[in-house]
Amino acid sequence: MIQTQKSDxxxxxxxxxxxxxxxxxxxxxxxxxADAGGDVAVIQMKDxxxxxxxxxxxxxxxxxxxxxxxxLVQEGDLLFRSRGVTNSAxxxxxxxxxxxxxxxxxxxxxxxxxxxxxxxxxxxxxxxxQATLAGHAEGTLVKMISKGVLDHLxxxxxxRDKQRRIAEVAQLASREAALLEELRGRRxxxxxxxxLRSAExxx
Numbered sequence: 073m074i075q076t077q078k079s080d081x082x083x084x085x086x087x088x089x090x091x092x093x094x095x096x097x098x099x100x101x102x103x104x105x106a107d108a109g110g111d112v113a114v115i116q117m118k119d120x121x122x123x124x125x126x127x128x129x130x131x132x133x134x135x136x137x138x139x140x141x142x143x144l145v146q147e148g149d150l151l152f153r154s155r156g157v158t159n160s161a162x163x164x165x166x167x168x169x170x171x172x173x174x175x176x177x178x179x180x181x182x183x184x185x186x187x188x189x190x191x192x193x194x195x196x197x198x199x200x201x202q203a204t205l206a207g208h209a210e211g212t213l214v215k216m217i218s219k220g221v222l223d224h225l226x227x228x229x230x231x232r233d234k235q236r237r238i239a240e241v242a243q244l245a246s247r248e249a250a251l252l253e254e255l256r257g258r259r260x261x262x263x264x265x266x267x268l269r270s271a272e273x274x275x
Contacts, residue, residue, distance in 0.1 A: 082230075083229060083230040083231070084228075084229050085226050086229050087223065087224050087225065087226060087227070088222060088223055088224070088226075088227055089224065091182065091183050091186045091187045091192070091227060091229065092150075092180050092181060092182045092183060092192065093183075094152075094178055094179070094181075094219050095178065095179040095180075095181065096175060096219060097173040097174050097175035097176060097177040097178060097179060098173060098174055098175060099175040100114075104132055104134055105135075106133065106134060107133055107134055107135050108133060109133070110133035110134040110135045110136070111137065111170060112133065112135070112136040112170050112172055113133050113168075113169060113170065113171040113172075114131060114132045114134055114171070114172055114174050115131060115145065115151060115173045115174060115177070116132070116174050116177075117153055117156070117177060119131055120151065120153070120162045122158075123246070124160050124161065124162045124193070125162060126164065126165070128167060128168060128169075131171065136172070139172060144171065145168055145171045145172060145173055145179065146168070147164055147165060147166045147168060148163070148164060148181075148182060148189040149164045149173075149179055149181050150162065150164070150179070150180035150182065150192060150193055150196070151164065151177055151178075151179060151180075152177060152179070152196070152222065153177060154177055154178045154217045154218075155176050155215065156214070156215065158202070159206070159209070159215075159217050160196065161180065161193050161196045163189055176216070178217075178219060180196075180222070187227075187229060188232065188235040190236075190239035191235035191236070191239045192227070193239075194238060194242045195227055195228065196225075201225070204225070204226075205217055205221070205225070
């Protein structure tokens with residue numbers, strides 16, 4: 073069992089199963105019947121973008137009056153893409169409401185007394201971890217990461233205060249990259265507009 077670490081301890085290597093619970097997404101037996109007034113939102117892979125951000129505003133809502141609370145997604149959960157080229161994870165924020173994760177995605181619920189959810193997301197999405205997961209993917213046409221592979225993923229676990237610092241820096245770097253990409257897009261649009269006006273000018 074992993075114990076909560078003091079800030080002066082060195083990093084340790086643990087398996088994901090020691091610091092988080094991995095669950096299968098909810099398996100729907102039939103096609104989803106969308107209902108704008110539904111009591112439950114369904115999270116699917118299409119609701120997570122390339123930057124691993126969950127877009128709650130576009131979630132499909134359905135009626136699931138008999139859904140047990142244990143199936144509900146919580147703040148701090150990680151939503152893992154188990155199939156496809158990218159096997160990354162998105163972090164659930166505090167505005168999720170009543171929502172369920174659809175299979176084939178996997179839900180990772182960190183033990184927050186041991187690991188910071190944002191740090192665990194950063195570690196899973198790191199290129200070296202993604203390469204490790206890719207090496208354990210199963211299937212030919214569609215690659216898949218099984219729950220067993222994820223359970224036994226080795227995680228580098230530094231002290232909690234260092235986890236927080238790493239997560240904060242990673243989030244700042246992501247915001248900076250997004251702003252730079254937006255700036256490049258605006259500059260390109262501006263330049264294209266200038267060139268078009270130049271082409272339309274009469275001599």
